[in-house]
Amino acid sequence: MRIILGVGGGIAAYKVASLLRLFTEAGHNVTVIPTEAAQRFVGTATWEALSGNPVSNSVFEAVDQVRHVRLGQEADLVVIAPATADLLARAAAGMADDLLTGSLLVTRAPVVFAPAMHTEMWQHPATAANVETLRRRGAVVLEPAVGRLTGTDTGPGRLPDPEIIYAAALKVFSGQAAPGARPLAGRTLTITAGGTREPLDPVRFLGNRSSGKQGVALAAAALEAGATVHFIAAHMDVPPPAGVELTLVETAEELREATLKLAQHSDALIMAAAVADFRPESVSETKVKKRDDGENPVITLTRNPDILVETVQQRRTLGSPAVIVGFAAETGDEDATPLAHGLRKLQRKGCDLLVLNRVGRSLVFGQDSTEITLLDAGGAEPETVKGTKVSVAQVVVQRVAEALSAAGKPA
Structure with a gap:
């Protein structure tokens, strides 16, 4: 396959060297066309060494070959990474002021844009309009990842x-x-x-180690797949993704209320939140202090509602959502393995899919990578998926799309 790999002028350009190697090691013939700004981040020698082809961004080199036309005509696929805000704007406007944009205007091959920029730039109405224009014309514009950006900034916009x-x-x-x-x-x-988070008193609470990264990745994957996303966020260490309809909650009871309300108007529900199983039976109105007599306070816990089970029960009456996905964080114990616990939970909860995580102090929570096992109530063999939370999210969302299609419920 003949591929044009267009490289935009962003700091993420260095990561594209790894993408180029993936293409070349698979046997594809790749012509790299960096913008002038991209060459200030990664030099021509790197692209030529990894691709095995000469590299230029000028329309005035090899003029006799009319390269700005020929390259686009001969390409089987065009991939732009990083697709900066400027490059997306120029592509949407149909500009052809360098070799890369000229080739984009000529080619009739599939085009894939992988955006990377600061969150504010990605969320700006101008960028949103440019992305919509490109998608309407048939290009594939991926959703950016959520994570650390240049400097100390974090949010959607990562390559x-x-x-x-x-x-x-x-x-x-x-x-x-x-x-x-x-x-x-x-x-x-x-x-x-x-x-x-379940309050003990005005300053303390019972909580867990969930960072929200997996939920954010799921929302981004669902948005990329074209869905409207209602995003219910408890405490998270990362910001919610752009483009969702956001509801903020703190306690399990607040999460329950929001979930039951929104689920009845949804095609699918993905319960990725880590919900506290218990809450204090009573909450002190004042800070609980150490006692002079040395006695320890006694905290009595009571069960929180099982939101997943209630949603399944609600569906029996209302018919929605058509697909319900639960999450199970298991450590395993002397009685059973995490998989055995997960299979029991799938049967007990009544959801359609269960995403099983084996968790621990250095596993899953707060990490960028994960390993899950997908359990299907339809009887399919458990599927284990390992990778970044972004790649895992895409697998889960694809399974949801397949389940909705199999359910035959029209969009």
């Missing part, structure tokens, strides 16, 4: 992992994801994320 871009590009080329195809277009998903 997706090279493996994610590579997989998306090959799907587009193979026709598994036709340009502009969005399997959840017209669907509404409710996604819960983060960890609930």
Whole structure:
């Protein structure tokens, strides 16, 4: 396959060297076209060494070959990474002021943009309009990842992992994801994320280690697939993704109320939040202090409602949502393995899919990578998926899209 790899002028350009290696090691012929700004981040020698092809961004080199036309005509696939705000704007406007934008204007091959920029730039109405224009014309514009950006900033705008871009590009080329195809277009998903906090007194609470990263990744994947996303956020260490309809909660009871309300108007529910199983039976109106007599306070706990079970019960009456996905964080114990606990929970809860996490102090919570096992109430063999939380989220969202299609519920 002949690929044009366009490189925009952003700090994430260095990551594209890994994407280039993925393409070349798979046997593809890659022509790298960096913008002038991109060459200030990664030099020409790097691109030539990794691609095995000469590299230029000028329309005035090899003029006799009319390269700004020929490259676009001969390409089987065009991938732009990082797609900066400026590059997206120039592509949407149909500009052709360098070799890369000229090739974009000529090519009739599938085009995949992998955006990377600061959150404010990604969320700006001008960028949103440019992305919509490109998608309307048939280009695939991936959702940026959420994470650390330049400096101390964090949020949506991070370049997706090279493996994610590579997989998306090959799907587009193979026709598994036709340009502009969005399997959840017209669907509404409710996604819960983060960890609930149950107050003990005005300054203390019972909580858990959930960072919200997996829930944010799921929301971003659902948005990329075309869904409208209601995002219910408990405490999170990362900001919610742009483009969702956001509801903020703190306690399990608040999460329950919001989930039951939104789920009945949704096609699918993904319960990724880490919900406290127990809460203090009573909450002190004043700070609980150490006693002079040395006695320790006694805290009596009571069960929180089982939101997943209640949602399944509500569906029996209302018929929605068609697909319900639960999450189970298991450590295993002397009685059973995490998988055995997960299978029992799947049967007990009554959801359609259960995402099983084996958790621990250095596992899953707060990490960028994860390993899950997907358990299907329909009897399919458990599927284990390992990778970044972004790549895992895409697998889960794809399973939701397949389940909705199998359910036959129209969008």
